[in-house]
Amino acid sequence: MDRIPILRMGEFLLVTIQVDMHDQLALTLQDDLTTKIEKTGARGVLIDISALEMVDSFIGRMIANISGMSRILDAQTVVVGMQPAVAITLVELGLSLPGVKTALNVERGMQFLRAARAAENDGRVNDGLGGDQHDSLSQSGLVRRGGEAADGAD
Amino acid sequence: MALIKTDELSVRTEQDIVIARQTVRRLTQEIGFSLVDQTKMVTAASELARNTVIYGGGGTMVCEVLTEGARTGLRLTFTDQGPGIPNLELAMMDGWTSGTGLGMGLSGTKRLVNDFDIQSALGKGTRVTITRWK
Numbered sequence: 079m080d081r082i083p084i085l086r087m088g089e090f091l092l093v094t095i096q097v098d099m100h101d102q103l104a105l106t107l108q109d110d111l112t113t114k115i116e117k118t119g120a121r122g123v124l125i126d127i128s129a130l131e132m133v134d135s136f137i138g139r140m141i142a143n144i145s146g147m148s149r150i151l152d153a154q155t156v157v158v159g160m161q162p163a164v165a166i167t168l169v170e171l172g173l174s175l176p177g178v179k180t181a182l183n184v185e186r187g188m189q190f191l192r193a194a195r196a197a198e199n200d201g202r203v204n205d206g207l208g209g210d211q212h213d214s215l216s217q218s219g220l221v222r223r224g225g226e227a228a229d230g231a232d
Numbered sequence: 233m234a235l236i237k238t239d240e241l242s243v244r245t246e247q248d249i250v251i252a253r254q255t256v257r258r259l260t261q262e263i264g265f266s267l268v269d270q271t272k273m274v275t276a277a278s279e280l281a282r283n284t285v286i287y288g289g290g291g292t293m294v295c296e297v298l299t300e301g302a303r304t305g306l307r308l309t310f311t312d313q314g315p316g317i318p319n320l321e322l323a324m325m326d327g328w329t330s331g332t333g334l335g336m337g338l339s340g341t342k343r344l345v346n347d348f349d350i351q352s353a354l355g356k357g358t359r360v361t362i363t364r365w366k
Contacts (some may be wrong), residue, residue, distance in 0.1 A: 098253065101282070132253060132271055134278040135337055163271040171275060171340035172326055200324040 082107045084114050090122040090191055091115065091153075094194060097131045104140040111144055115151045122191035126184055138173040145178045149150030154194050158187035228230050233363060238279035243281050243310065252281040252293050256308065257301040259295055263366055270282075272344040273364045279341045280310045280360050299365070305346070305365035311312055313316025313357040314315050320352055 085092040091114055093107070111123065125144065127133070127158050133141070145155040158181045160168075168175070181187035239259075243252055256277040260270040278292070284291045291312030298305045317323045326339045338360075342348040347363040 095337070098250050100250045132274045132278060134275050134282070135340065136278075136282060138276055161271075163268045167271045167275045167344065170343050171279075172343070173340070173341065209303050 080106075081110065083145060084110060086114075086118055086120070088110040089120055089195070090124060091120045092124050092126070094129070098131070101136055108144055108147070110117065112147050112151065115153050120153050120212055121195055121219050122165060122166075123153055123188045124184065124191060125157045126156065126187075127157060128161065128183075130164065133160070133164050133168055133173075133210055133228055135171060135220040138171075142175055142177075142178055149177075150198050150215070154191060154219060156187040156190050157179050158182070188218070233298055233300045235298060237295075239295045241293045241295070242290075243284045243293050243312075245285065249278060249281040249285060252254055253306055255295060258307070259297060259306055260364075263297060263306060265306075265364075269364060269366070272307075276309055276341045276344040276364075279337045280362065282309070283337055283358075283360075284310045284312045287317075287341050288314035291357070293347075300347060300365075303365050305362040305363050306360065307347075309359060309361045310331075311357065311359045316354040316356055316358055317350075317352040318354060324350070342361055 079099075082093060082095055082099075082103065084098070091111065093111065095107075097103070099107075114120065115123065123144070125141070127141075130137070141157055145157070149156045156179045157175075160180065179190065181190050237259075238240065239255070241252055241359040242248060253274050256274050257270060265273065267283060278294070281288050281293060281294070288310075289312060291310060291314070294309040294311070296307040296309075298307055324338050338350070345364045347361070349361045350358065351360075352358040
């Protein structure tokens with residue numbers, strides 16, 4: 079059966095939708111993604127829809143569902159690359175995707191996910207909770223707090 | 233109003249919904265719709281094709297390329313022999329759904345096209361006609 083591949087990159091999952099999805103394929107992606115989040119403990123999901131030429135209410139609902147489900151599983155979702163014509167049509171159709179974080183392109187989407195993780199880790203350090211976890215993540219290079227300046231100072 | 237081209241597709245399965253979208257994309261490109269107008273018509277077709285499959289139990293989509301004076305348009309007619317819609321007024325409202333959707337199908341589709349017509353008879357079926365002009 080057809081499947082949309084889900085790639086793992088560090089603590090994030092990447093999905094690029096490159097085909098005109100029939101409904102079952104969208105539902106399969108929803109299932110696969112939640113399973114993969116659970117299995118890998120991923121903390122973020124990036125969905126690239128730049129190749130999607132149309133988002134109707136069904137696909138819109140799938141995107142909103144994935145975002146909601148992953149949030150409950152403690153992973154942030156960001157949807158990137160929506161074509162302007164698709165965005166115009168979606169809003170006119172009546173879907174503004176509330177609760178779905180979007181970014182213009184993959185680069186900005188990754189920036190958002192990394193920043194969200196860094197902010198979360200900072201919060202934990204300040205709380206005095208999970209400091210160990212934060213250190214181990216920093217050492218493994220998964221988290222870069224404060225960008226290049228901080229790297230230099232290290 | 234003159235008919236330039238007409239085409240009929242079976243709309244019975246999920247795969248047919250995809251084919252309906254692709255057909256409408258191709259026709260709107262041939263007519264020379266802008267990208268935004270293409271996307272609106274394709275999205276409208278996708279919504280109605282899904283209604284035909286899920287609620288109507290399958291049916292047909294007829295595509296007609298029309299000219300009226302200087303303008304060209306695409307008219308799509310979705311017909312099914314399903315249970316019909318008991319309350320059309322309710323079905324056309326934003327947020328109303330009898331199924332698993334978001335309830336934006338019919339009301340949203342109407343906003344994506346220039347002309348929208350729906351006829352439904354209980355126990356006989358539903359016919360939705362939409363037109364978008366270039």
